[in-house]
Amino acid sequence: MWKVNVLKISTNQSVSPAQRDAVVRWLAKLKHQFNLYPETLALASSLLDRFLATVKARPKYLNCIAISCFFLAAKTIEEDERIPGLKVLARDSFCGCSSSEILRMERIILDKLNWDLHTATPLDFLHIFHAIAVSTRPQLLVGLPKLSPSQHMAVLTKQLLQCMACSQLLPFKGSMLALAMVSLEMEKLIPDWLALTIELLQKAQMDSGQLIHCRELVAHQLSVLQSSLPLNPVYVYHPLKHSLATCDRGVCRSHSSSSPGPDLSKDNSKPEVPVRGTTVFYQHLLATTGCKHASAKRKVEEMEVDDFYDGIKRLYNEDNASENMGSVCSTDLSRQEGHASPCPPLQPVSVL
Incomplete structure (x- = not known):
């Protein structure tokens, strides 16, 4: 019964896709800096995309919008003792705006989104699809004996948050993005991955053509991220x-x-x-x-x-x-x- 958010990308948007991706990666660093939950980053990215799809924002206000979405997501997801203080957040994030400016932007975001902050994120669907896959295919993690289901879910969560920083995947629903990632992971682990993918596709009532296209983009994005990792050279002494x-x-x-x-x-x-x-x-x-x-x-x-x-x-x-x-x-x-x-x-x- 979750409301699936479908973004309508505005053609007259002043913020470029590269600027949007850069600010989402910045929020990911803040998530690690303040030791917050992955769900907080997923909700902050979703709020940011929803707001940018509604309002024609100027690039100079992008950092203020992003940090306000991040603060709203933290107050929605985190426990009270884990929520960073507003002054601490404004100072340690180096966002370039004051606490009063964050509060004013927060009110603007809530007005534009009709105070609705509880839409499902791609990470929510990833939890559901992963739970169904592990319960229906117990042999899923046989090839990964050192990983428990929760540890495997943590690996997929990290990959999903990296894909959420790619503007090319914005036209897809969050459920489609999560299913594409689960399908790609099952393809590497079990032989009957296609049957399970079709089963999940029917439960989610999604189009198979869009899933194929989303799988290709996700696979390309993950390969680019893997190739961009720094090499670990080994120097061998040769007498x-x-x-x-x-x-x-x-x-x-x-x-x-x-x-x-x-x-x-x-x-x-x-x-x-x-x-x-x-x-x-x-x-x-x-x-x-x-x-x-x-x-x-x-x-x-x-x-x-x-x-x-x-x-x-x-x-x-x-x-x-x-x-x-x-x-x-x-x-x-x-x-x-x-x-x-x-x-x-x-x-x-x-x-x-």
Whole structure:
């Protein structure tokens, strides 16, 4: 018996879809900042869309409208002790408007919406469809043994709130958007997902063509969000067999040949990961010193003499420091002892 809200997108709206999406993402950050329920963010986004569909708002008032909808949603959904104070909300949200301006905008929003704040949101329908799917298909979460139904619902809720920040999905009903997300999730978990989707479609009395179109847009939006996540590169130590550092006319060069064996840093399923070995370290040292043997000798003499700095002294060939600066100096690092450093040798990690 819920009243399903169908938005009528105004063609003469001054607020662009990109501005609307940006302000909804801002409200999502405020939801995490004040530790509020997901239902509060869903209702705030619904109130914002309903108001923008009714009134031709100017972009400069968009933040004030959004924070007022957020405050109304918090007072409707949250417990009294969880509702942030108006002054605290205006100050910590950096909305750019005062408490009195939020109260005036709040009254305007209530008048335009006829004081009706209890329309069903897409998150309400997502709870219903997910409960029906789990109860009728107990094997739904067999492939996800580490997730309980409530934890699985939390994952879907996060995806739904991200999709609600996409203006391309505004023409669809909230029930259609929720069913599209549940259908996409069931397609990955159970083989008879199509039969359950048709069953839910008949219960909700929705058009199958619109559901197909909504599924395509939701799948595209989720894929874009997944691809926009930051990568987590792994740097693998790759030992070098020989590394020669030469200095000719003030120009430093580093020559290296990698040891035979498989390259652990390459993976066919992932982009190639750069490998940082000892060559980069020595090349950085040579570039900073500029092969100035006299200054390098003074710096080495000021350091403590131990096994590690003995290796660096052999690297710069301090015994022949009295030779002419224009001559070519070379040091064969392969002549160093294999375990001269007190640190244990690095071992390559396995790439799964």
